[in-house]
Amino acid sequence: MPRPNPAAAKYTMSAGPVSIHDRVRQAYARQLLYHYDPEFHALFDDTTQKLQQVFQTAGDVAIMQGEAVLGLEAASAGMVRPGDKCLNLVSGVFGAGYARYFRNHSGQDPIEVKVPYNRSIDPSDVRKALKQEGDIRFIAMVHSETPSGTINPVKEICALAQEYEAITIVDAVSSLGGMDVPVDEWGVDICVAGPHKCLGAAPGSALIAVSERAWEVMRAHPNPLRGSYLSLLDWKELWMEQRRFPFTVFVSQINGLNEALTMVLEEGLTSRIKRHSQVAQMCRMGAKGMNLELWPAGDEIMSTCVTAIAVPEGIDGHALVDQMRESYGIAITGSLKELEGRLIRIGHMGYMAQRVYVELALTALELSLRDLGYPVELGQGVGAALAAI
Numbered sequence: 001m002p003r004p005n006p007a008a009a010k011y012t013m014s015a016g017p018v019s020i021h022d023r024v025r026q027a028y029a030r031q032l033l034y035h036y037d038p039e040f041h042a043l044f045d046d047t048t049q050k051l052q053q054v055f056q057t058a059g060d061v062a063i064m065q066g067e068a069v070l071g072l073e074a075a076s077a078g079m080v081r082p083g084d085k086c087l088n089l090v091s092g093v094f095g096a097g098y099a100r101y102f103r104n105h106s107g108q109d110p111i112e113v114k115v116p117y118n119r120s121i122d123p124s125d126v127r128k129a130l131k132q133e134g135d136i137r138f139i140a141m142v143h144s145e146t147p148s149g150t151i152n153p154v155k156e157i158c159a160l161a162q163e164y165e166a167i168t169i170v171d172a173v174s175s176l177g178g179m180d181v182p183v184d185e186w187g188v189d190i191c192v193a194g195p196h197k198c199l200g201a202a203p204g205s206a207l208i209a210v211s212e213r214a215w216e217v218m219r220a221h222p223n224p225l226r227g228s229y230l231s232l233l234d235w236k237e238l239w240m241e242q243r244r245f246p247f248t249v250f251v252s253q254i255n256g257l258n259e260a261l262t263m264v265l266e267e268g269l270t271s272r273i274k275r276h277s278q279v280a281q282m283c284r285m286g287a288k289g290m291n292l293e294l295w296p297a298g299d300e301i302m303s304t305c306v307t308a309i310a311v312p313e314g315i316d317g318h319a320l321v322d323q324m325r326e327s328y329g330i331a332i333t334g335s336l337k338e339l340e341g342r343l344i345r346i347g348h349m350g351y352m353a354q355r356v357y358v359e360l361a362l363t364a365l366e367l368s369l370r371d372l373g374y375p376v377e378l379g380q381g382v383g384a385a386l387a388a389i
Helices: 022-028 038-055 069-079 093-097 099-106 123-133 154-163 212-220 232-242 251-267 269-289 317-328 355-371 380-387
Strands: 060-065 086-090 111-114 138-142 167-171 190-193 205-210 306-310 343-347
Touching: 022 251, 038 060, 038 205, 038 251, 060 069, 060 232, 060 251, 069 099, 069 138, 069 167, 069 190, 069 205, 069 212, 069 232, 086 093, 086 099, 086 123, 093 099, 093 138, 099 138, 111 123, 123 154, 138 154, 154 167, 167 212, 205 232, 205 251, 212 232, 251 269, 269 306, 269 355, 269 380, 317 343, 317 355, 343 355, 355 380
Parallel strands: 086 111, 086 138, 138 167, 167 190
Antiparallel strands: 060 205, 190 205, 306 343
8 A cells, every 4th residue: 555645735726626624524524324313304404405595596406426427417317308409508628528418318419509618608609509499408508617717607598598498407516605606596497516616525416406497397208217326306206205315325425515515604605705706816816927828718707716727838737737736735737638738727616715725826836837947936926916915
């Protein structure tokens, strides 16, 4: 068994998961309860109610047991029928990946609105596709596209979907808890989030807000999906209506998630969103202070979850990430697929969305760039970040 590296990362500021607060860590370590213990039922109910507040919804919320991608796939598995016309909005790696779920369940390739991976979807292009096709039933989109550090105009797109009577599936995996995601106000039908990003917990749950319209579509499916790990209907009909879990619940995961949601609400959603926005601005200004180029095409489409920075010419992006982790104890991340090696991402989410951690990350970035031979004046990035406060 390999021995621990004394210089291993002390702070995780990746694109998720990130380091979490001690209160949340300790919650995961609590003694296990039987999942039919009344005490656990009360905890599960409390967790659901808190999640409704963070989703800003009066509708149903399901907590599926598995990584957030489980919820994204479950949305298509439960609603899409063979032959359904689906629209996939692609502004990055995660958006592109959703096509496989539409393809698997509709039996055909989705229609696509695609932009370069440093840009955001234009609602006018969505309207054009809806008008041209006429009978699109489902639209999938990503709110915060973390591989690119960009955001999409979910509010405007959901308004178009309602106008054209299409069902919306929104990936808010990284944004919930750090950006405003008012599910009811925007009219989102299925909104999927993860606990391991801005909510400040560990991966292991798919958090899903479901509209009544989405439930109706699931029930009206020619072969309603029941008795499956992908079944949202099982959670509705067994747990919500009969108080019977579909299977054994990840008890420790609920302990940690509940504590993280408690901390979100103690801070206040508005204050928490403001905090994420402020540290994101700090990080961006710090990168600019080092004469680095931010990856997104404009400030208005930059996510507050991560800061995406183009790898400067002559620098190996993988080596830069390794240097920050191994020499300075800050674990950030590169990107995925087409973007791999082209950019790095500093994650400032949840507990790590604090000024001191952004300062540490920027200091480690400056030092690592210097170590790799990039001309950078030590202190200029951190100084620019502090000036932005």
